Amino acid sequence: MDSSRNIYKREIDFRALALTSPEFAKRLKSNDQLDFSDPDSVRQLTKSLLERDFKLVVDLPDDRLCPPIPNRFNYILWLQDLLDTSSRTGTDQYDPNRQVLGLDIGTGCCAIYPLLGCSSRPRWRFVATDIDSKNVSSSRKAVSDNKLDDRIMIMETKPNDPLIPVDKLDVDRLDFVMCNPPFYESEDELISSADAKSRPPFSACTGAAVEMITPGGEVAFIESLIKQSLILKTQVLWYTSMFGKLSSVSITVQKLFDNGVNNWAVTEFVQGKGTRRWAVGWSFSDWRPRSDVSRGIASLPKHLLPFPSHYDFEIPGRHTGSLEHAISKIGAEFSPLRYFHYTWYTKQSCIGYAREDVWSRKARRKFAREQHDGEAISHDEKALDVLTAALGFRIDLSLQADHSVDVVIRWIKGSDQVLFESFCGMLKRKLTEEVEV
Template identity: 30%
Template sequence: MHPNNRNKDPYQFKYLRKANPKLSPYILDTDRGIQTVDFTNSDAVLELNRAIMLSDYSLNAYELPSGYLCPAVPGRADYLLYLKDFINKEQAHGLDIGTGANFIYPLLAASLFKWKMKGVDTDKNAIKNASLLIENNTHLKGFLTAAHQSTPAHIFEGILLPGEKYDFTMCNPPFYSSEKEAFKATKDKSKGLKLKEVTRNFKGQSNELWCNGGEALFVKRMIKESVKFKSQVGWFTTLISKNENLPKLKKQLEKLNSVYQTVDMSQGNKKSRFLAWKFKE
């Protein structure tokens, strides 16, 4: 993890339990004397990440609607920490595409760096919950806004308004190309963990998990649309979960006369990266 990640060391369950008493029933003691939680249990995952947000990121409240994605906080914080190193700015204004009901990136960015953030999503219920999270965390209220993207075919259009300028945009694009692909991946993971039922421990709504063409096509659309807003954004960025998608995306960026860079990240055995680009004058 990034050296400044607050969760790079083992979880301090003493403090997490104090911040969120609902976590207590899910804490397990291992044979090695180390405490953990059952990461196959979606309720345990929710309460752990809620505890992290309350304890390590000073939130007053962190509520999610049932069935919506509960992201792992440490990995999300890593994207922001590496992004801060990349743009090399203390004060920044960012746009989070597909912010979700969890509103995780704006909350973390405001808590970590006091960055101003706008989170956008096509899901009205997600934006409703994001707005509640802003209301319930009054100490961050002046830094955060949430906006509904009313046209799912657009990414920046209708959201990046005339006169607005952002130091960066960020995105965690839908990973799968269809519900069938998402279900198969969850089934395979459940089988590997020897679970009796097919279960998605981080949950998630359809628009949070898949879209037509999957990650590659979504990012291609994002790159194509970003050209129109090149004068309003310092760096466009997005997570890329599949390394094999990078060559075709880089080829598209080269055709559009852009400057681009890939920033590698890792969390344990998991390798990830984000792609950043801007356009030449």
């Protein structure tokens, strides 16, 4: 995640917030600290942050869960990164013209995720569901109060309804699904968990049982989402969920493995000194997110992390024309390849696609035999459908002070990591072989 977009990467300055919010100033103690054991103080913190940082005004019921803004905003930022770095443009950049539609499952008392998402991305729209009628009512009011009725629709669902109510949504496709399921499977687990650790910030807010407890806990909840995703598949680009327990991440990733899902992402949300949450996302498309977006839990066993989508190496510098030589060499290697297309979209970056392995010795020998036998290259062999390409890549070159060239190959599309590794190995060999001689 680009840290410059995370306005809460440091501890919240309560004194500075008090200067912008008289109501929050009333709650601040003389030592500029907040009494987190007081539900009213915690609710006021949330309201003041929303107003100052997002120009959002909300009422928070005193008998429903109070959403911690930094944690919720981190989830939105990660979703933005997932979409930006698995886009068909291949540039890993935010496209301000891209229309995005997301589903928030269990939106809570004020539709916090849709509000944050719409306030930070003008082209985003949401459908938000909840099974609690009071949450539905208060969320609709929050949406209306902030004049976002044309971008956020709140829908009440039943406990036995599918988590993704496709029959009611009246849409062909969703860009993402997000949820923050109840962490606990029983009231006893909730109480024992609270007793086992010091009280975290925001815990003073009184959450209703429907918001905090679900049969089987968060793992069972997400298992239901996985089952439905196996039916809907590419009707949703990214299925995602937040977790309250790190152990749930490992269990969920293993379930994805067991069901043949090979494009997934994990991350960790850290706020303050003790509050940690985790998230998992998975997709049935083969557009690969950037490594820092998909491999965001350092403590997770390596076999549970997705394959890196970056490969980098250095071409040692020999002369001032090292960069131009590398670009020329890439062109010389790529131009003869059939079922292969690439374009330089900047002077030092190109994006390309291949229908299959067309660079290996075996593929080149096959091509040579066909040429020898008089088989002409057809127009179809020169053309390439990006959507059916087995490999999509971006190559970024940068000249260093010692005239060496740094090469980064970004895996942007494909399901076969061996194919990506083969391509990277070929390119490294071709670009460095003259230097090594």
